[in-house]
Amino acid sequence: MKDVELKMLERAKELLASGEVARVVGWKKGDFCYDPSPAVFKTVEELENGFVYDYFCGANLSKYLIDVSKKEGKTAVFLKPCDTYSFNQLVKEHRIKRENVYVIAVECMAKLDIEKIKAKGVSFVTGVEVVEKDVKVSSLYGETTLYKPEIVLEKCAVCNKTHQVKDEEIILHERPVRDVNRFAEVEKLEAMTEDERFAFWKEQLSKCIRCNACRNVCPACSCIKCVFDNPNSGIAAKANDSEFEEKMFHIIRAYHVAGRCTDCGECSRVCPQNIPLHLLNRKFIKDMDGLYGEYQAGESSEGKTPLTSYTEEDKEPNDVFNGEAK
Amino acid sequence: MLKIAKERLNDLYAKINESMGLFIPIKKAGEVNYHVWGEGKEVSLETLKTVKSPKNMFFPQSENMMKFKTEGKNIEIIDVRDEKRPFVLFGVKPCDYKAIEVLDKVFLADPVDSYYQSRREATTIVTLACSKPEESCFCKVFGIDATAAYGDVTTWLDDENLYWQANTEKGEALTALLKGLLEEGGEAEVAAQQEATKAIIDNLPFSNLDLSRFKPENLNELFDDPAWAEMSEACLGCGTCTFVCPTCQCFDIRDFKTSEGVIRYRCWDSCMYSDFTLMAHGNSRTTQMQRFRQRFMHKLVYYPSQNDGLYSCVGCGRCVNKCPQRLNIVKVIKTLGGKNND
Numbered sequence: 001m002k003d004v005e006l007k008m009l010e011r012a013k014e015l016l017a018s019g020e021v022a023r024v025v026g027w028k029k030g031d032f033c034y035d036p037s038p039a040v041f042k043t044v045e046e047l048e049n050g051f052v053y054d055y056f057c058g059a060n061l062s063k064y065l066i067d068v069s070k071k072e073g074k075t076a077v078f079l080k081p082c083d084t085y086s087f088n089q090l091v092k093e094h095r096i097k098r099e100n101v102y103v104i105a106v107e108c109m110a111k112l113d114i115e116k117i118k119a120k121g122v123s124f125v126t127g128v129e130v131v132e133k134d135v136k137v138s139s140l141y142g143e144t145t146l147y148k149p150e151i152v153l154e155k156c157a158v159c160n161k162t163h164q165v166k167d168e169e170i171i172l173h174e175r176p177v178r179d180v181n182r183f184a185e186v187e188k189l190e191a192m193t194e195d196e197r198f199a200f201w202k203e204q205l206s207k208c209i210r211c212n213a214c215r216n217v218c219p220a221c222s223c224i225k226c227v228f229d230n231p232n233s234g235i236a237a238k239a240n241d242s243e244f245e246e247k248m249f250h251i252i253r254a255y256h257v258a259g260r261c262t263d264c265g266e267c268s269r270v271c272p273q274n275i276p277l278h279l280l281n282r283k284f285i286k287d288m289d290g291l292y293g294e295y296q297a298g299e300s301s302e303g304k305t306p307l308t309s310y311t312e313e314d315k316e317p318n319d320v321f322n323g324e325a326k
Numbered sequence: 327m328l329k330i331a332k333e334r335l336n337d338l339y340a341k342i343n344e345s346m347g348l349f350i351p352i353k354k355a356g357e358v359n360y361h362v363w364g365e366g367k368e369v370s371l372e373t374l375k376t377v378k379s380p381k382n383m384f385f386p387q388s389e390n391m392m393k394f395k396t397e398g399k400n401i402e403i404i405d406v407r408d409e410k411r412p413f414v415l416f417g418v419k420p421c422d423y424k425a426i427e428v429l430d431k432v433f434l435a436d437p438v439d440s441y442y443q444s445r446r447e448a449t450t451i452v453t454l455a456c457s458k459p460e461e462s463c464f465c466k467v468f469g470i471d472a473t474a475a476y477g478d479v480t481t482w483l484d485d486e487n488l489y490w491q492a493n494t495e496k497g498e499a500l501t502a503l504l505k506g507l508l509e510e511g512g513e514a515e516v517a518a519q520q521e522a523t524k525a526i527i528d529n530l531p532f533s534n535l536d537l538s539r540f541k542p543e544n545l546n547e548l549f550d551d552p553a554w555a556e557m558s559e560a561c562l563g564c565g566t567c568t569f570v571c572p573t574c575q576c577f578d579i580r581d582f583k584t585s586e587g588v589i590r591y592r593c594w595d596s597c598m599y600s601d602f603t604l605m606a607h608g609n610s611r612t613t614q615m616q617r618f619r620q621r622f623m624h625k626l627v628y629y630p631s632q633n634d635g636l637y638s639c640v641g642c643g644r645c646v647n648k649c650p651q652r653l654n655i656v657k658v659i660k661t662l663g664g665k666n667n668d
Contacts, residue, residue: 059650207354209570210565211564211570238594
């Protein structure tokens with residue numbers, strides 16, 4: 001990964017120094033080895049002081065381009081495979097000014113989840129070294145080797161995405177295509193009885209603190225004013241005033257992003273209470289695949305989408321409701 | 327000093343629960359937060375940082391304040407509060423205890439917030455000193471000793487026992503109630519643990535942050551610092567930092583109509599939100615940079631300038647762990663705090 005980081009840094013410096021772009025959106029070093037932040041670099045010096053690309057750069061940078069692409073001059077951005085789907089979707093929805101963005105596709109190799117590392121009993125992590133499926137984690141208390149598939153971000157564990165957008169690429173190692181079923185967890189929920197499923201979601205969603213991190217990080221949630229923030233909407237709310245409220249919030253949000261959610265997994269990554277929110281969206285994706293044929297949001301920045309186009313073969317709501325459509 | 331064997335803790339909880347409510351860190355759907363204790367609940371005293379701080383015991387995320395009923399031209403105001411049963415808040419970490427002192431200065435100052443006050447008075451706080459601080463902890467910066475005796479009762483936990491020391495009248499009363507369960511002893515074990523923990527704390531990466539520039543006389547200079555723009559650039563404007571923060575205290579009050587009249591409730595608010603302190607003319611802070619700046623200026627400059635220099639951050643490190651994009655108060659302190667932050 002170090003070789004990739006160096007190439008990226010070199011390229012970013014070139015682009016800024018030559019004036020081809022006015023800024024570069026990437027990741028900036030944090031205080032630890034595991035907490036880089038998204039950042040906008042405007043000078044070569046800023047890049048030299050803080051640019052980083054490593055196994056903890058899980059954040060999706062696409063949504064920042066809604067604002068940044070409207071600024072003067074071109075913006076270069078580093079996008080991982082999954083991020084490019086969000087980017088395409090935002091271009092499709094006319095939220096990003098495509099002509100102002102220079103997309104550099106970068107390899108991913110799956111990102112690590114520090115919370116999962118900590119859950120393995122490793123604290124004070126000072127560095128990681130990844131050799132295929134082994135992650136050598138150094139901490140203040142010594143070294144330990146963890147099995148990579150157990151400590152990657154959820155979105156990476158089931159990823160088989162490939163770059164959908166690239167103006168150029170920096171890919172030094174190919175990630176092998178794997179046989180993964182991203183719907184496995186959804187299938188488990190489907191196999192439950194209604195009561196069990198209700199109990200599952202009730203317990204999970206009762207943890208919600210309405211911090212809105214899931215909504216604010218979500219590339220599909222790009223409304224300028226969210227209905228829940230609008231005092232004139234009549235449903236603005238900052239709290240769960242009843243047990244039902246948090247369910248409504250998350251279910252409404254899942255409906256609103258249905259057909260546009262690219263399954264980027266950011267909602268679950270950022271949830272401070274670790275609610276598996278992606279499962280709601282994934283259920284919608286699975287159902288739509290079954291009802292309207294397989295569709296992956298963000299694969300293209302053009303074309304029709306299942307929920308915004310009509311064909312005579314479309315299932316009737318009754319068929320869906322009665323389960324006949326499956 | 328008193329002690330009780332770790333495997334007998336359940337008896338202790340059960341005994342408290344006979345006459346009082348017990349709020350304690352409990353694991354539910356994978357996450358540890360303060361919940362009401364009951365038999366069979368999975369208590370986790372070992373968890374260093376509950377996701378939410380215990381502040382919601384006194385200042386709930388949302389609560390009904392009153393009801394209004396109108397009949398003709400008469401409006402009846404109904405107090406919806408019920409008698410508060412005394413309760414024990416158990417396992418509060420030193421930073422979270424000090425955070426309650428920060429909240430006290432807000433809610434118990436004139437005019438007293440009677441909702442907060444009644445809960446505060448009905449509560450006996452049992453703190454749990456730290457023995458395994460993490461790299462995101464920086465309470466020492468704010469003069470907090472994570473091994474010290476805070477609260478009505480202080481406890482220390484090791485692999486064998488929970489050690490117990492009453493500090494106040496309320497604490498003595500609770501100790502008397504548990505007389506049969508606690509036995510004498512533990513001074514040496516606690517002293518040894520304190521020494522070991524202090525050595526860890528001294529070496530934590532954030533233990534020596536320099537706050538020297540955060541003074542009332544630097545208010546304007548700090549407010550105008552160009553670094554805010556860059557620091558806030560990645561901020562999502564979510565409320566995670568404010569809602570996991572043990573000292574954030576802002577709330578909103580709203581009315582909603584029900585079939586039984588109008589209910590007025592209040593809920594946590596966040597200065598990160600676009601409709602925070604929204605007024606008839608619009609919003610006083612229109613950009614995320616301004617909102618971001620507000621939060622940290624409040625913690626490090628405005629609050630201390632009104633409270634004899636007391637900062638309204640206790641270094642619990644929750645924002646360090648929970649910010650989705652890894653922005654936090656440590657980064658602000660390092661950028662603006664003083665010369666000795668490298």
